[in-house]
Structure formats: structure tokens, C-alpha cells
Amino acid sequence: MTAETPTPAEPSSLLKLALELGPLVVFFGVFRYGRELLEIPALHDAMAAATGPAALATESGPLFIATAAFMIAIAVSLAASWSMTRRLPRMAVVTGVVVAVFGGLTLWLQxxxxxxxxxxIVNGLFAIALGIGLVQGRSYIKYLMGEAMPMDDRGWMIFTRRWAIFFTFMAVLNEIVWRSQSTEFWVSFKTFGNLPLTMGFMALQLPLLRRHMIEDTVR
Known part of the structure; x- marks a missing residue:
């Protein structure tokens, strides 16, 4: 008779939030103090090996070191999530892969x-994935959140359509910000602008959730 493997305890909401926002905080902090951090010989030598010493001397130097720290922080966040739950959120995996690819290109090509x-790219991929599901008459968000939010099928389709539009909006907004504003503004927007916009959007969905929520009749 074999002993059953205990199911890992679900991390608290606060810990989940820390794992999600931690990499962004690291990104902003390292960018903010990038010049000071590059004065540390060991760190400077490591970054110089990745990007070349000339790149670190440019205005983009702090962003390069922040990118490297962001990649490491996301890897740590995913590893911590896996160690606690033995599973990884699909959206977090997609984000991690895109960060690894585009962060690596940033450092490699300077x-x-x-x-x-x-x-x-991340928001665009999510919008496309949800859009494909909608064309097929499916709500992929329902597969991810259906147990937590029991809604009727019409509610899920409307909810998914709105998320697809929101992801498209965020993709376009990011393009406008980074192409028209300074790097400092873009970093601040990425760190402190995305979350309030997302929370505001989610708050606006509450009437929809209430209207299409399925009452639990099981006693």
C-alpha cells in the first residue's frame, strides 16, 4: 500500500499578488537605481559580459540591467509558484516565455x-487567443476561471469578448506610450499604470458577473 502524495496547500491571495507583482517591482527598482548598481564591480562585469561595456555606458544602461533583473525575477516567481502548487498558471508561463525571448534579444542586440x-506582444497574444476561441464559440477564460465564477454561457462569452477588447487596448496603449514617451515614463507606466487600469476594468465587470451568475442550488 503506497502513501498518497499530499496536495500542496494553496498559497494565500497576498502571496499570489507578491509573486505576480514582485518582478515588476524589481524591474522598476533596478531601473531607478541602475547607475548606482552598475558601480558594483562584480555586477558591472557580469552585465558587460552580456551586453558589452559600451552598451552600459549609454542612456539604455539602466534599462539593460533592469531587463536582466526582470528575467531573473520572473524565473524565481515561476519556480516559487511551482514549488508551492506543483502547477503554473498558463498566462504566467506565456508571459515568462515572452520575457525570456524579448529580454534576451534586448541584451544580445543591445x-x-x-x-x-x-x-x-503578451497582450496581443492573449487577445488573439481569446478571439480565436470566440470565433469557435468557446470561452477560454471559462476554462481558467469557471470553477471560481459560475456563470451562464452567455455571460462567459460577453466576459471573454470584453477581455479580448481590453487586451487589444492595452497592446495599443503600450505601443503609443513607448513610441511617444521617454524610457523613464514608460517604465513608470509599466509598473504603476497597468495594474490600476486592469483593476478598474475588472471592477466595471461586476454588474455583468452579478447578472449572469448561476446560483448554487446544491445544499
Missing amino acids: DETFIKMKPT
Whole structure:
């Protein structure tokens, strides 16, 4: 008779939030103090090996080191999530892969354009995926959140359509911001602008959720 493997405890909401926002906080903090951090010999040498010493001396130097820190922080966040739950959220995996690819291109080609386009690519991929599901008459968000929010099928389709539009909006907004504003503004927007916009959008969906929520009749 074999002993059953205990199911990992679900992390608290606060810990989940920390795992999601932690990499962004690291990105902003390292960018903010990038010049000071590059004065540390060991760190400077490591970054110089990745991007070349000439790249670190440019205005993009802090963004390069912040990109490297962002990649590491996301890897740590995913590893921590896996160690606690033995599963990884699909959206977090997609984000991690895109960060690894575009962050790597940023450091390898010494071009900050790639990391700035990362939010556009991630939001665009989510919008396309949801759009494909809608064309097929499916709500992929229902597969992810159906157990937590029991709604009727019409509610899920409307909810999914709105998320597809929101992801498209965020992709376009990121393009406008990074192409028209300074790097400092873009970093601040990425860190402090995305979350309030997302929370505001979610708050606006509450009437829809209430209207299409399925009452639990099981006692």
C-alpha cells in the first residue's frame, strides 16, 4: 500500500499578488537605481559580459540591467509558484516565455525596443487567443476561471469578448506610450499604470458577473 502524495496547500491571495507583482517591482527598482548598481564591480562585469561595456555606458544602461533583473525575477516567481502548487498558471508561463525571448534579444542586440514591445506582444497574444476561441464559440477564460465564477454561457462569452477588447487596448496603449514617451515614463507606466487600469476594468465587470451568475442550488 503506497502513501498518497499530499496536495500542496494553496498559497494565500497576498502571496499570489507578491509573486505576480514582485518582478515588476524589481524591474522598476533596478531601473531607478541602475547607475548606482552598475558601480558594483562584480555586477558591472557580469552585465558587460552580456551586453558589452559600451552598451552600459549609454542612456539604455539602466534599462539593460533592469531587463536582466526582470528575467531573473520572473524565473524565481515561476519556480516559487511551482514549488508551492506543483502547477503554473498558463498566462504566467506565456508571459515568462515572452520575457525570456524579448529580454534576451534586448541584451544580445543591445536594443531596448524588444523589452518595450514585450507588453504589446503578451497582450496581443492573449487577445488573439481569446478571439480565436470566440470565433469557435468557446470561452477560454471559462476554462481558467469557471470553477471560481459560475456563470451562464452567455455571460462567459460577453466576459471573454470584453477581455479580448481590453487586451487589444492595452497592446495599443503600450505601443503609443513607448513610441511617444521617454524610457523613464514608460517604465513608470509599466509598473504603476497597468495594474490600476486592469483593476478598474475588472471592477466595471461586476454588474455583468452579478447578472449572469448561476446560483448554487446544491445544499
